[in-house]
Amino acid sequence: MRAMVLEKPALRLQLRDVPKPKPGRGQLLVRVSTCAVCRTDLHVVDGELPNPKLSLILGHQIVGRVEEIGEETWQGPQRPDGPGTKAAPTFQIGDRVGVPWLGWTDGDCVYCRSNRENLCDNARFTGYTIDGGYAEYTVADARFCFHLPERYDDVAVAPLLCAGLIGYRSYRKAGHARRLGLYGFGNAAHLTGQIALYEGRDLFVFTRPGDAKTQQSAKALGAKWASGSDEMPPEKLDAAIIFASVGPLVPRALRALAKGGIVVCGGIHMSDIPSFPYGDLWEERVITSVANLTRGDGEEFFDIAPRVPVQTKTETFPLEEANAAIDQFRAAKLSATAVLTISK
Ligand SMILES: [Zn+2]
Ligand SMILES: [Zn+2]
Numbered sequence: 001m002r003a004m005v006l007e008k009p010a011l012r013l014q015l016r017d018v019p020k021p022k023p024g025r026g027q028l029l030v031r032v033s034t035c036a037v038c039r040t041d042l043h044v045v046d047g048e049l050p051n052p053k054l055s056l057i058l059g060h061q062i063v064g065r066v067e068e069i070g071e072e073t074w075q076g077p078q079r080p081d082g083p084g085t086k087a088a089p090t091f092q093i094g095d096r097v098g099v100p101w102l103g104w105t106d107g108d109c110v111y112c113r114s115n116r117e118n119l120c121d122n123a124r125f126t127g128y129t130i131d132g133g134y135a136e137y138t139v140a141d142a143r144f145c146f147h148l149p150e151r152y153d154d155v156a157v158a159p160l161l162c163a164g165l166i167g168y169r170s171y172r173k174a175g176h177a178r179r180l181g182l183y184g185f186g187n188a189a190h191l192t193g194q195i196a197l198y199e200g201r202d203l204f205v206f207t208r209p210g211d212a213k214t215q216q217s218a219k220a221l222g223a224k225w226a227s228g229s230d231e232m233p234p235e236k237l238d239a240a241i242i243f244a245s246v247g248p249l250v251p252r253a254l255r256a257l258a259k260g261g262i263v264v265c266g267g268i269h270m271s272d273i274p275s276f277p278y279g280d281l282w283e284e285r286v287i288t289s290v291a292n293l294t295r296g297d298g299e300e301f302f303d304i305a306p307r308v309p310v311q312t313k314t315e316t317f318p319l320e321e322a323n324a325a326i327d328q329f330r331a332a333k334l335s336a337t338a339v340l341t342i343s344k
Helices: 039-045 155-160 163-173 187-198 212-220 249-255 295-304 319-330
Strands: 002-006 014-017 027-036 062-069 096-099 102-104 139-140 179-183 202-207 226-229 237-241 257-265 286-289 314-318 337-341
Touching: 002 096, 014 102, 014 163, 027 096, 027 155, 062 139, 062 155, 096 139, 096 155, 096 163, 102 139, 102 179, 139 226, 139 257, 155 202, 155 314, 163 187, 163 295, 179 187, 179 212, 187 202, 187 212, 212 226, 237 249, 249 257, 314 319, 319 337
Parallel strands: 179 202, 179 237, 202 226, 237 257, 257 286, 314 337
Antiparallel strands: 002 014, 027 062, 027 139, 027 337, 062 096
């Protein structure tokens, strides 16, 4: 099969002909239709995340069809060991399937046993520590795959699998904030903002200083206010989510908070955070981060997304042009989420 392979960080992806994977116990063989590019892919390519599998097939926003089902994969109506109280999804050959970042957990560590599988000590991640979707086929543990809402086609739904999901988890961490700030207005913020507006929140969007075009698109979406991240909002915020991987935004966002407010850092990687006076944190302000996702997050998000309905903006690239997609993403030349189109 054709695959775009990362031999080691800082190198270009190479188009290779590699063996088609075989589904093992509990796994699905997925014929990949589309795979959206995430900022995390850039961090892996740039060597900013430790110990990736090498060589590696990137990609963790995978949409495809089940082509083969490994032995001992549950095919009955409802598997009893799903997240929380819900049963895990089951799949038949030909089903459309979404494969996200969280690829496997041990189900047994203190985090898994306390409904925090996103923090599993032994978790494996799609397109990072296991091969992902920049290829014609991938294998995935059926228990971590999602059925996807019918209203989206394969291109439109792909960005929901990480930007949407991580954005949603960040948004839920922000609690019931009436006045919500978003620092950075890329893919995740654009999707999260739509849910926040749907739920009646007032949205305040911070962009790179002087980026009038992005501020305009935030206002067009329905933001109450949009300006540079060097400015203070007209009202104190109940919560702020930082989607940009820029550490100095953390103390700035903290200063924009009302008492008891929370700053949620939504990225997997961020530059260092400068020091700030304790007075800025006083009065029960909180700084937290969001790591990975749980299957429960996915179920909730794919339930609410089509009701909003969350709209994605995409720009497609053939699989072979994955390097161009990554380059344009890094250079901030994309105005939409890059989605690799792999098969029909
Ligand atoms: Zn675990
Ligand atoms: Zn991602």
